[in-house]
Amino acid sequence: MAVLFDDRTGRLRLDQAAFDHLVVIAAGLNPWPESGGAPAAELSAAGAVPDGRPHPRLSAGLRAVIEPAYRLHLTLLDDRTGRLKAGDGWIDDGAAALLLDLPDGLREFVTLHPAFLPAALARVVRLGPRPRPRWEPVRLPAGRVAGLFAVDPAVRRSAAADAAAGEGETPGPGAPPPAILAGGWRAWRVEMTWTDPGGGPAGDVLDVVDTGDAGLCLVELYDAEAALWPATATAVWRLLIRMVSAGLAER
């Protein structure tokens, strides 16, 4: 176990168990120092919990974790590295807190203003300039979409091949180009959930396949069908902003 805290920036690296313990302390459910234990000692030694309370740099983010206006979950599959990366987020009016996987098995806890959330997500998924896709939208059974986000690269490539071929038909001139199948692509999903004014569950999801040289594509799920829509990075940026704004507006 390791806890690393930079009190200048507020960046905190820790494992999931230590984070869970930190949240308990922040919620006042486990008064310091009586609860003690290894996670508590590590948090204290790193300076993240001085004097039994979370460091002021962590307070706003932890408040969002404890009582979020909405929650966020991010998954990122990188075909080039074979890595699956995940992130969790909690957002309220004053702060957004992100807990992101790190390559070394730890997670990084970052607090920022909600207005900075689109840029933070763009950095994580490496949203950036891509060629403008020149193919038409493709429809496919909704059941095939899961394959595009499978951990196994072979399953993902097979699903991409199915998507490019359409419903068992020969790809026409509007189908995604072979480059979409060539590997070296990345698939990511941002899912936001909140409680609507009536008390019911509500949410929004953004699924993107980043094919690199073949551009970006949005994945939209309907009841039994899904569609792959060619998209520009500008369109994806607008959707990210819209999602973040909608989550706060729906409170």
Added chain:
Amino acid sequence: MGVAAIIYRHPVAGFRLPLPPDWERVEDARPGVALIAVEPDHGGGFRANVVVTAERLPPGLDLDAWQDGADGLLRDALADYVLIDRERLDLDGRDVVRRLAHHAHEDTGPITMEQWAMVGGGLGYTLTASVATPEYDAAADAFAGIAWGFRLAGPAGDGDTPTEP
């Protein structure tokens, strides 16, 4: 942000563009900055704005080389810079590099900046539209309308003969 409704013509720099009629305008605020147009004060926060700059390009420097250099300058000069999109477009027969980027300033918070850069008469023109990032989705179509209505003097346009501001 309102729909662009008036056509603004710079008196000497040889360009015109549509702007919302209620935006404040400052011409030639400093060398190279031909126009600053700012939305009305809405009681706090960053005010959306459009800035047009014109600079003399060294002989032989084409649009792509100029903009490759601009990418590096922006990355070095702006805090929290994220390049979101960059593409080459045709605007009324003239090659344009369009760039979308995010940056931040401690006084203004997160900003989304959209630029259209083009070359005419040996000058490099940059139209930069900026807005607070949470407002970009609502402003993007208006920005695009301003950019698509931008016209330079010279062979690909129909404005006046440009003069370096």
